[in-house]
Amino acid sequence: xxxxxxxxxxxxxxxxxxxxxxxxxxxxxxxxxxxxxxxxxxxxxxxxxxxxxxxxxxxxxxxxxxxxxxxxxxxxxxxxxxxxxxxxxxxxxxxxxxxxxxxxxxxxxxxxx
Amino acid sequence: xxxxxxxxxxxxxxxxxxxxxxxxxxxxxxxxxxxxxxxxxxxxxxxxxxxxxxxxxxxxxxxxxxxxxxxxxxxxxxxxxxxxxxxxxxxxxxxxxxxxxxxxxxxxxxxxx
DNA sequence: GGGCTATATTGATGTTTGTCAATACAGGAG
DNA sequence: CTCCTGTATTGACAAACATCAATATAGCCC
Numbered sequence: 481x482x483x484x485x486x487x488x489x490x491x492x493x494x495x496x497x498x499x500x501x502x503x504x505x506x507x508x509x510x511x512x513x514x515x516x517x518x519x520x521x522x523x524x525x526x527x528x529x530x531x532x533x534x535x536x537x538x539x540x541x542x543x544x545x546x547x548x549x550x551x552x553x554x555x556x557x558x559x560x561x562x563x564x565x566x567x568x569x570x571x572x573x574x575x576x577x578x579x580x581x582x583x584x585x586x587x588x589x590x591x592x593x
Numbered sequence: 594x595x596x597x598x599x600x601x602x603x604x605x606x607x608x609x610x611x612x613x614x615x616x617x618x619x620x621x622x623x624x625x626x627x628x629x630x631x632x633x634x635x636x637x638x639x640x641x642x643x644x645x646x647x648x649x650x651x652x653x654x655x656x657x658x659x660x661x662x663x664x665x666x667x668x669x670x671x672x673x674x675x676x677x678x679x680x681x682x683x684x685x686x687x688x689x690x691x692x693x694x695x696x697x698x699x700x701x702x703x704x705x706x
Numbered sequence: 707g708g709g710c711t712a713t714a715t716t717g718a719t720g721t722t723t724g725t726c727a728a729t730a731c732a733g734g735a736g
Numbered sequence: 737c738t739c740c741t742g743t744a745t746t747g748a749c750a751a752a753c754a755t756c757a758a759t760a761t762a763g764c765c766c
Binding site for chain 1: 607608609610611612614615617620621623624627628630631632633634635636637640641644645646647649650651653654655658659687698701702
Binding site: 549572 | 742753754755756757758762763764
């Protein structure tokens, strides 16, 4: 028989046999996590909060350091919180941000590779 | 003396003491890596190539699986290669993609959490 | 209550990004 | 060389995004 397995597969497509694809929900969830860190400012913010004195930082200091407007910093922090990378706690007038579990895992994996 | 250290710090800003910031080049480099995976299609492509039969996959099969136009798939693959997550090898008419070292590290970290 | 400060939200704007159609390039077959 | 097939690039366009100014909200202090 002339057409063995490889040839059959090549008829279907060119040749590679691929695993089952991720569900689109799964792919989107993972991509969303990466997207939260796909901005230099947010990488910086995660770094700053992670290295902060009592493991937490408030918006005003972060704003001073990253040199962007306060609304912009609040916006980025919101994205990091929504992604589960930071947590937010309001104490009095200030809002304190800490690195969440998922954020720790990112830092541990040194996903800057 | 009435103004001890904490009070002085609070005059400077509100209170947190932050680490030295990342250089903007460093932050941008890390963000660029994350950005490459900040799209569901590219997460899917990395997954598919990683699980492919002989550890490699060609564009045509990937195109069939992700159900996007061939130019779009080539575009995403280029981004993954540029980010150092995949490698590309041309053999005859086909282009074969494999997971690069940085890509392995991402997968090992379970796609970031 | 009124004023003040830290933070969040809204609106607007320029930039980036994902996608496809059309086209170009590369390489094997005849 | 000429077709044909797989892949890459270009051009165009709509959607998403980062940023800031203006405004709103929250919580102290008087």
